[in-house]
Amino acid sequence: MTDRIRSWADAPSRPRFTPPPGAVDAHCHVFGPMAQFPFSPKAKYLPQDAGPEMLFALRRHLGLSRNVIVQASCHGTDNAATLHGIAVSNGTCRGVAVVDPAIDDSELERLHAGGIRGVRFNFLKRLVDDAPKDKFLEVAHRIQHLGWHVVVYFEADILEEMRPFLAAIPTPIVIDHMGRPDVTQGPDGPDMRAFRRLLDSRPDIWTKVTCPDRLSTAPGWDDFAGAVAPLVEDYQDRVLWGTDWPHPNMEKSIPDDGLITDMIPRIAPTAVLQHKLLVTNPMRLYWPEELS
Numbered sequence: 573m574t575d576r577i578r579s580w581a582d583a584p585s586r587p588r589f590t591p592p593p594g595a596v597d598a599h600c601h602v603f604g605p606m607a608q609f610p611f612s613p614k615a616k617y618l619p620q621d622a623g624p625e626m627l628f629a630l631r632r633h634l635g636l637s638r639n640v641i642v643q644a645s646c647h648g649t650d651n652a653a654t655l656h657g658i659a660v661s662n663g664t665c666r667g668v669a670v671v672d673p674a675i676d677d678s679e680l681e682r683l684h685a686g687g688i689r690g691v692r693f694n695f696l697k698r699l700v701d702d703a704p705k706d707k708f709l710e711v712a713h714r715i716q717h718l719g720w721h722v723v724v725y726f727e728a729d730i731l732e733e734m735r736p737f738l739a740a741i742p743t744p745i746v747i748d749h750m751g752r753p754d755v756t757q758g759p760d761g762p763d764m765r766a767f768r769r770l771l772d773s774r775p776d777i778w779t780k781v782t783c784p785d786r787l788s789t790a791p792g793w794d795d796f797a798g799a800v801a802p803l804v805e806d807y808q809d810r811v812l813w814g815t816d817w818p819h820p821n822m823e824k825s826i827p828d829d830g831l832i833t834d835m836i837p838r839i840a841p842t843a844v845l846q847h848k849l850l851v852t853n854p855m856r857l858y859w860p861e862e863l864s
């Protein structure tokens with residue numbers, strides 16, 4: 573792997589939508605800078621640098637206030653770049669780590685002190701070499717006392733086989749990008765119905781209603797809006813939103829972050845829904861101490 577890829581727009585448009593004060597981008601990443609935070613030897617993609625200063629510039633441009641930095645697979649289980657992003661954010665970032673299952677308790681405590689509030693289990697074969705469910709479950713038990721949650725990334729074709737694993741997780745769960753349903757099937761299609769059954773199986777499964785650019789095939793991402801708006805309405809206290817910047821692996825179809833932000837009122841059409849999606853819900857998971 574030699575070429576470093578660039579998957580984000582130089583000059584995203586300014587959204588027409590104005591997020592409420594305190595809005596959180598609850599799914600984004602930082603890449604490097606590589607000279608300071610080298611990528612993993614196991615990385616499946618090698619991106620250009622997209623460090624915290626770039627993330628904060630985008631956040632200002634979009635009218636957002638806080639970020640949840642999710643450790644991307646290109647950094648493996650070395651969370652230094654994510655911790656650095658949090659450390660230079662003056663309290664406006666928290667993070668989700670990816671850990672080696674053999675991690676010891678003192679390292680978990682160090683991550684907590686550095687602003688980590690969850691661990692991510694990634695099941696996408698194109699991103700990781702293995703996803704050991706038994707070891708992940710051990711990790712989930714060991715983070716429970718810290719008040720953390722588990723973020724799980726998988727695609728719709730393995731949802732059924734994921735059910736026993738998800739049922740055994742002792743902490744709250746956040747599913748990335750709704751488990752990547754086929755949104756062209758519409759809100760009542762088989763993928764969305766299966767995903768709703770999962771949400772109905774436990775009251776503490778949350779989801780990120782993210783990535784129209786990855787999930788949609790329609791102009792204006794209309795199929796995404798049509799499939800996702802009813803989900804936001806029905807599960808309004810456990811949905812999160814994020815940009816997914818710097819959009820790993822989207823270099824062939826780089827999305828406009830302004831347009832991504834303008835999807836918010838299409839999936840959450842009222843001020844009440846928008847406030848839950850962008851402020852109350854992410855604050856409950858990532859900054860609970862600030863909520864009275």
Ligand SMILES: O=C(O)/C=C(\CC(=O)C(=O)O)C(=O)O
Nearest residue numbers: 643644645646699816820821
């Ligand atoms: O950013 C995302 O959520 C999705 C990714 C990348 C990713 O998760 C990772 O590298 O860890 C993808 O589908 O390629």
